Every structure is written in structure tokens, then in C-alpha cells.
Amino acid sequence: METFLFVLEIIGTVAFSVSGAMTAIKKNMDLFGVVILGLITAVGGGILRDLVLGITPPATFRDPVYSIVSVLCSLAIFLTAVRRALNHHHRLYDFTLFLMDSLGLGVFTVVGVRTAFLAGQGDNLFLLSFVGVITGVGGGVLRDVLAQQPPYIFVKHVYAVASLLGALACGLLWRVIPAVPAMAAGSLLVVTVRCLSAHYRWSLPHPHSAEETEKNGLT
Amino acid sequence: METFLFVLEIIGTVAFSVSGAMTAIKKNMDLFGVVILGLITAVGGGILRDLVLGITPPATFRDPVYSIVSVLCSLAIFLTAVRRALNHHHRLYDFTLFLMDSLGLGVFTVVGVRTAFLAGQGDNLFLLSFVGVITGVGGGVLRDVLAQQPPYIFVKHVYAVASLLGALACGLLWRVIPAVPAMAAGSLLVVTVRCLSAHYRWSLPHPHSAEETEKNGLT
Amino acid sequence: METFLFVLEIIGTVAFSVSGAMTAIKKNMDLFGVVILGLITAVGGGILRDLVLGITPPATFRDPVYSIVSVLCSLAIFLTAVRRALNHHHRLYDFTLFLMDSLGLGVFTVVGVRTAFLAGQGDNLFLLSFVGVITGVGGGVLRDVLAQQPPYIFVKHVYAVASLLGALACGLLWRVIPAVPAMAAGSLLVVTVRCLSAHYRWSLPHPHSAEETEKNGLT
Numbered sequence: 001m002e003t004f005l006f007v008l009e010i011i012g013t014v015a016f017s018v019s020g021a022m023t024a025i026k027k028n029m030d031l032f033g034v035v036i037l038g039l040i041t042a043v044g045g046g047i048l049r050d051l052v053l054g055i056t057p058p059a060t061f062r063d064p065v066y067s068i069v070s071v072l073c074s075l076a077i078f079l080t081a082v083r084r085a086l087n088h089h090h091r092l093y094d095f096t097l098f099l100m101d102s103l104g105l106g107v108f109t110v111v112g113v114r115t116a117f118l119a120g121q122g123d124n125l126f127l128l129s130f131v132g133v134i135t136g137v138g139g140g141v142l143r144d145v146l147a148q149q150p151p152y153i154f155v156k157h158v159y160a161v162a163s164l165l166g167a168l169a170c171g172l173l174w175r176v177i178p179a180v181p182a183m184a185a186g187s188l189l190v191v192t193v194r195c196l197s198a199h200y201r202w203s204l205p206h207p208h209s210a211e212e213t214e215k216n217g218l219t
Numbered sequence: 220m221e222t223f224l225f226v227l228e229i230i231g232t233v234a235f236s237v238s239g240a241m242t243a244i245k246k247n248m249d250l251f252g253v254v255i256l257g258l259i260t261a262v263g264g265g266i267l268r269d270l271v272l273g274i275t276p277p278a279t280f281r282d283p284v285y286s287i288v289s290v291l292c293s294l295a296i297f298l299t300a301v302r303r304a305l306n307h308h309h310r311l312y313d314f315t316l317f318l319m320d321s322l323g324l325g326v327f328t329v330v331g332v333r334t335a336f337l338a339g340q341g342d343n344l345f346l347l348s349f350v351g352v353i354t355g356v357g358g359g360v361l362r363d364v365l366a367q368q369p370p371y372i373f374v375k376h377v378y379a380v381a382s383l384l385g386a387l388a389c390g391l392l393w394r395v396i397p398a399v400p401a402m403a404a405g406s407l408l409v410v411t412v413r414c415l416s417a418h419y420r421w422s423l424p425h426p427h428s429a430e431e432t433e434k435n436g437l438t
Numbered sequence: 439m440e441t442f443l444f445v446l447e448i449i450g451t452v453a454f455s456v457s458g459a460m461t462a463i464k465k466n467m468d469l470f471g472v473v474i475l476g477l478i479t480a481v482g483g484g485i486l487r488d489l490v491l492g493i494t495p496p497a498t499f500r501d502p503v504y505s506i507v508s509v510l511c512s513l514a515i516f517l518t519a520v521r522r523a524l525n526h527h528h529r530l531y532d533f534t535l536f537l538m539d540s541l542g543l544g545v546f547t548v549v550g551v552r553t554a555f556l557a558g559q560g561d562n563l564f565l566l567s568f569v570g571v572i573t574g575v576g577g578g579v580l581r582d583v584l585a586q587q588p589p590y591i592f593v594k595h596v597y598a599v600a601s602l603l604g605a606l607a608c609g610l611l612w613r614v615i616p617a618v619p620a621m622a623a624g625s626l627l628v629v630t631v632r633c634l635s636a637h638y639r640w641s642l643p644h645p646h647s648a649e650e651t652e653k654n655g656l657t
Binding site for chain 1: 489490491492559562568569579583588589591592593595596597598599643
């Protein structure tokens with residue numbers, strides 16, 4: 001279990017660091033900006049989760065391994081980005097960002113559910129899911145607010161909803177099957193919903209007409 | 220007392236959900252965006268309050284009723300908004316937003332003061348007021364930051380000050396009269412100050428001249 | 439020690455209040471906006487620090503002296519700013535803002551390290567530094583996010599890094615020399631690194647070319 005969890009957390013840390021670093025590169029931040037935004041994206045959700053659960057200092061502050069992995073990832077991304085930016089592979093950029101963000105969302109959602117379980121909140125499915133969603137979307141929200149772009153949770157279809165579905169699935173499965181498959185299934189569900197949503201461009205009703213959308217400029 | 224408090228909290232939840240949902244609609248967010256921004260606006264202040272007071276997990280995470288009410292409100296607003304947007308009643312929009320925001324501010328301010336009281340901080344009027352203000356303005360600040368608009372606490376005259384006056388009044392009255400009238404008086408004071416401020420367009424000195432204001436564009 | 443610490447905290451509070459108030463004045467906020475942004479900048483880092491360390495309610499809420507000093511500073515800045523704005527001393531503005539921000543960064547970084555020490559985390563140099571950096575940069579990040587400008591931690595060269603170096607120096611020195619000189623040295627290091635960085639305009643690699651930088655407009 002410990003190994004499985006560690007692998008999950010490293011996957012999530014790598015994925016969100018890449019997502020934060022790529023966002024910073026798009027905003028043309030310098031080396032330090034890229035590393036800092038990668039780090040905040042990777043550890044932000046876990047810090048919010050621990051604060052909400054009353055776990056102080058948060059795990060991120062006690063064990064440096066996640067921060068070190070995150071900094072190394074952002075450095076690697078920065079160095080390749082310098083080269084890649086010369087070639088302008090916009091599609092590869094968008095696809096990588098989407099994949100990393102979905103992966104981090106899935107992994108951190110179930111890690112959040114597990115942490116709430118261990119904090120003795122296993123009976124309250126509402127709390128489990130809420131904490132899972134906050135852990136999953138927290139890092140990305142901080143990334144977007146600090147990078148001054150519209151938060152993904154508002155503009156990407158079924159983003160928070162994918163996290164919520166994965167958290168609910170994980171929390172329910174936990175009662176009938178062991179933790180490892182429950183967490184794996186929850187993560188997979190999040191990534192699957194995100195991929196389906198992107199592939200079929202699931203569209204939700206907007207309050208205004210299409211013409212107004214263009215004027216307002218937020219899509 | 221419990222019934223009174225529950226009614227107050229539901230009023231505040233409804234008011235702030237409407238305020239968050241209307242802001243999201245103005246920003247042309249889709250269905251999920253509207254629900255999420257309504258929810259964050261409604262529960263954000265209470266979560267900040269509980270974190271500051273060391274109450275973990277925050278009340279919002281333990282009892283789903285406030286989140287459910289908030290989601291239903293935002294859904295209702297979204298459905299009517301779709302229709303209303305066709306008619307473009309800008310004045311009605313502005314007035315409703317103002318009223319809901321002032322109501323939520325008044326209610327959550329005194330709920331915050333009460334929570335600090337119960338947490339054993341009744342002797343420290345400074346802390347009581349500070350916690351009241353954070354509970355009152357917290358949801359709106361999160362709403363504005365996430366919706367990428369200038370926070371109300373900076374641009375609406377006497378917004379945080381109205382909350383502070385209500386918190387002080389509630390904290391002082393609590394020592395001489397029962398809790399229910401003290402909280403009612405505090406809430407009313409907040410709403411009254413907000414209404415007077417809006418009606419008379421109370422204007423405060425700005426550092427720059429009027430011409431510069433137009434150039435800078437933030438009013 | 440207590441006197442030294444109190445003096446440090448007042449210096450940091452004054453410096454960050456001035457920095458927040460000046461930012462608000464640049465954004466043409468009114469009197470209340472200036473006071474509120476000054477206050478948030480001054481007490482924000484300390485509140486984040488205490489939440490992370492599980493110290494609730496945070497010190498800022500228990501002792502009003504820092505808030506009172508902050509409000510008085512912002513009022514003073516506002517009144518002089520009104521007059522100064524007429525004369526447009528842009529260089530003086532930039533220099534004062536830089537100095538105050540660096541001073542606040544240095545002081546709050548070591549105050550954060552000390553608070554983590556007292557919370558029993560003295561053995562974990564990683565945690566000490568992390569908490570020091572959050573205390574140092576937290577107020578400024580909140581100021582920038584609320585004022586809707588790109589956070590200093592991304593756009594000012596070696597801003598967070600200066601704080602990190604000061605925190606590490608303070609945490610390491612603490613083991614060999616008394617607390618007062620360790621804190622003084624850490625603060626001085628932060629201010630020195632900031633000044634050197636500004637004077638020599640230390641430039642870090644950016645992912646895009648110079649032409650693209652101009653287009654994107656974030657430097």
C-alpha cells in the first residue's frame with residue numbers, strides 16, 4: 001500500500017509540476033517563476049487538504065521529497081521548453097498540458113479521499129468527496145489565479161465534476177473492495193471522464209447567446 | 220436559538236449563492252461554472268472562519284445541507300438567467316446583486332462573530348470583529364478573485380467597513396442583550412450602512428485626479 | 439529577545455503596509471481600499487504561517503497592535519500620497535516601494551523561521567525554510583492577487599530565492615549562534631540579495647525570445 005501510494009503521489013507531483021511549469025512558460029516567466037509555479041501547482045492541493053483536515057504542518061512541509069521532485073521536473077521542462085519553443089509545436093503543447101492536468105487531477109483526488117479516510121472521516125461520504133475534489137483541483141486553481149488566467153474549474157467542461165465523480169467512486173468502492181483497486185478505479189474514472197469530455201467536446205448550456213460570448217471574450 | 224441560527228445561515232447561503240451565480244453568468248460561464256462559483260461564494264467565508272478558529276474540518280465539510288441549498292439556488296438562478304438574459308434587465312440585475320450581496324454580508328458577519336464567541340474568544344472584541352469581517356467578506360473575495368474582477372472590498376464604498384461596524388455592534392450588544400437580538404441588530408446595521416452608502420453614493424477621497432482615474436480604468 | 443522581535447515585527451508591518459498602500463494608490467483605490475490592502479499585505483504572511491503551523495487563532499487575531507500600526511501607516515501614506523501624486527515623483531515611488539518590499543520580505547522571513555522553531559520544528563531545516571519563505575512572500579502574493587497584478591514572486595528576479603536564502607541562513611546560524619544575530623543576519627542577507635539583484639539587473643533565461651516577450655507583455 002505504501003509503495004502504491006508513493007508511486008501515485010509521485011505521478012501526481014510530476015504531472016502537476018509539468019502543468020504548472022508549462023503554464024509559466026506560456027506566460028513567459030523566467031527560470032524561477034517556472035519552478036515556483038510548478039511547485040505551487042504540485043503541492044497546493046495537498047496543503048489545502050491538510051489545512052481543511054487539521055493536519056498541521058501539512059505533509060508537504062514535513063517531507064521534502066515531493067518538493068524536490070517538483071523542482072527537478074520544472075527545471076527539466078524549462079530546459080526542453082527553451083528548445084521546443086523554437087519549433088512551436090502548439091498541438092503537442094496543448095495535448096501534453098491536457099494529459100498532465102488530467103492525470104494530476106485523477107491521482108490527487110483519490111489521494112485526498114484516502115487522507116480524509118485516515119483522518120477518521122470515513123463515514124461521511126460528502127466530506128470524503130469534498131476533500132477529494134479540493135485536493136484534486138486546489139493546485140490548479142492556485143496555478144490559474146497566480147498566473148492570472150481564468151481558472152480551469154470554470155472554463156474546462158466537467159473539470160471539477162470529473163474530480164467529484166472519481167472521489168465518489170473511490171469513497172463508495174472503498175467500502176466493498178480493498179484500498180488499492182478503489183483508488184486506481186477512482187483515478188481512472190477521472191481521467192476517462194476528462195478524455196471523453198475533451199474528445200466529444202461536451203458542451204453545456206451558457207446563459208448568453210453565441211454573439212455575446214465573443215464580445216465578453218471568456219470561453 | 221438553533222432555529223434562528225439555521226434560518227440566518229440559510230438566508231446567507233441563498234444570498235451569496237445568488238451573488239456568485241449572477242457573477243458567473245455575467246462572465247458567461249457554463250452551467251458547472253455557475254454552480255461552482257455560487258458554491259464557493261456561499262461557503263468560502265465560513266471555511267476561512269473555521270480555519271482561522273482551528274475548527275477542522277470546517278462546518279461546511281461536515282454538514283452537506285448548505286452546499287445542497289447553494290447548488291439548488293445556483294441552478295435556479297441559471298435557469299431563470301437564461302430567460303432573463305434575453306430581456307436584458309440590467310437595472311434589475313444590478314439591484315438584485317447588490318441586495319443579495321449586502322444580505323449575505325450582514326448575515327455571515329454576525330454568524331462569524333457568534334462562532335468566535337463559541338470558540339471561547341468572547342473576551343477579545345478585536346478578534347470577534349476580525350473573524351466576523353473575514354466570514355462576511357471572505358466568500359465575496361474568493362468569488363471576485365476567481366472571476367478575475369476587482370474585489371468588492373476595494374471598489375465598493377464602505378463594504379468591509381459596513382461588515383466591521385456590524386461585527387462590532389454585534390460583539391458589544393452580546394454583552395448586554397441576548398444573542399438573537401444582538402445578531403439581528405448587527406445584520407441589520409450592515410445592510411443599512413450598505414443601503415445608505417449606495418443611495419447617497421458616499422464618495423471617499425481618491426489619491427489621483429479624475430482624469431487619471433479614467434486612464435487607469437479601475438473605479 | 440522579546441524587544442528585538444517586537445521591533446522586527448513592527449518594522450516588517452510598517453514596510454509591508456507601505457508597500458500594500460502604495461500599490462493600492464497606484465491602482466487608484468479609495469481611502470478604505472488603501473487601508474485594507476495595506477493591512478492584508480502586512481498581516482497576510484503571518485496568518486498563512488500560523489495556519490500552516492496549526493497556531494489558531496493566528497497571532498494577528500489575538501493582538502491588535504500590528505493591525506493598528508498597519509492602519510495608521512496606510513492612512514499616513516494615503517495622505518502624503520495625495521500630495522505627492524500631484525508632483526509625480528515616479529522614481530521616488532519605485533525606490534520606496536522596492537525598499538519597503540525588500541525590508542518586509544527580509545524581516546518576515548526570519549520571523550517565520552523563528553515561529554517554526556518555537557512550534558517545535560527546529561530539526562527540520564526544510565520545514566523551517568519553507569515556513570520562512572511563506573511568511574516572507576505571503577503578504578505580497580495576497581496583495582498582488584487582490585490588486586490584480588502579476589505576483590512579484592514570478593516577475594521580480596530572485597524574489598522568493600532571496601527569501602529562501604535568508605531563511606536557510608537564519609535556520610543554519612541558529613544552531614551555532616544566538617537567535618538575535620542569526621535573525622539579523624538572515625534579514626540582512628535577504629535585503630542584500632534583493633539590492634544586488636536590482637542593481638545589477640540580474641537576468642535569468644526566459645523560454646521565449648525577446649520579441650515574443652514584448653508581445654506577451656509580462657516581464
